[in-house]
Amino acid sequence: EIVLTQSPATLSLSPGERATLSCRASQSVSSYLAWYQQKPGQIPRLLIYDVSNRATGIPARFSGSGSGTDFTLTISGLEPEDLAVYYCHQRSNWPLTFGGGTKVEIK
Amino acid sequence: EVQLVESGGGLVQPGGSLRLSCAASGFTFSNYDMHWVRQATGKGLEWVSSVGTPGESYYAGSVKGRFTISRENAKKSLYLQMNSLRAGDTAVYYCAREGYGHAFDFWGQGAMVTVSS
Numbered sequence: 001e002i003v004l005t006q007s008p009a010t011l012s013l014s015p016g017e018r019a020t021l022s023c024r025a026s027q028s029v030s031s032y033l034a035w036y037q038q039k040p041g042q043i044p045r046l047l048i049y050d051v052s053n054r055a056t057g058i059p060a061r062f063s064g065s066g067s068g069t070d071f072t073l074t075i076s077g078l079e080p081e082d083l084a085v086y087y088c089h090q091r092s093n094w095p096l097t098f099g100g101g102t103k104v105e106i107k
Numbered sequence: 108e109v110q111l112v113e114s115g116g117g118l119v120q121p122g123g124s125l126r127l128s129c130a131a132s133g134f135t136f137s138n139y140d141m142h143w144v145r146q147a148t149g150k151g152l153e154w155v156s157s158v159g160t161p162g163e164s165y166y167a168g169s170v171k172g173r174f175t176i177s178r179e180n181a182k183k184s185l186y187l188q189m190n191s192l193r194a195g196d197t198a199v200y201y202c203a204r205e206g207y208g209h210a211f212d213f214w215g216q217g218a219m220v221t222v223s224s
Contacts (some may be wrong), residue, residue, distance in 0.1 A: 043216060050209075053207070055207065089209075098144075
């Protein structure tokens with residue numbers, strides 16, 4: 001099973017700052033790495049697929065990068081509505097797995 | 108507009124059974140792999156099961172042998188038969204469509220399953 005480890009567990013930043021979220025896989029996941037955003041009380045929403053492709057309607061301030069086992073979600077210019085938990089997810093190998101999540105707090 | 112609507116959740120005693128359904132609309136259901144993902148209160152997302160377009164199925168180790176996923180393309184519906192339920196199965200269960208880049212691009216609102224005596 002591929003384990004996805006996300007760090008940090010919590011990120012507290014001010015509006016306008018850059019948020020850098022990490023996802024490390026226990027083995028290569030090729031390019032099948034996605035990121036989801038889950039705001040309080042809401043269902044998950046796809047942000048990024050295939051490492052770096054923004055899903056439909058996702059603002060340009062969200063970007064994904066990385067390869068192999070190390071991946072990053074960057075939020076450039078944090079907005080108050082970005083308060084959420086962010087999960088990475090691999091679709092490379094069975095069983096499919098999610099990371100434990102990074103909670104982004106807005107100061 | 109793509110919509111996924113789960114139903115069938117509820118309260119069940121340990122050892123009991125429950126069948127979740129997910130009604131799809133707004134897209135050609137038969138063309139997409141479909142998934143179940145669950146989330147216990149205050150916890151993260153956990154993949155449960157998947158079914159491909161030809162009907163092949165996959166399960167998380169924690170539910171293998173107890174849960175059965177199926178699909179009925181004519182009814183645009185996804186199902187999850189859950190047997191021998193345990194307290195640890197208590198969660199909101201989401202159905203999700205696999206779209207671009209093998210990611211889950213649409214999610215239902217979820218069905219709450221509570222396993223308790």
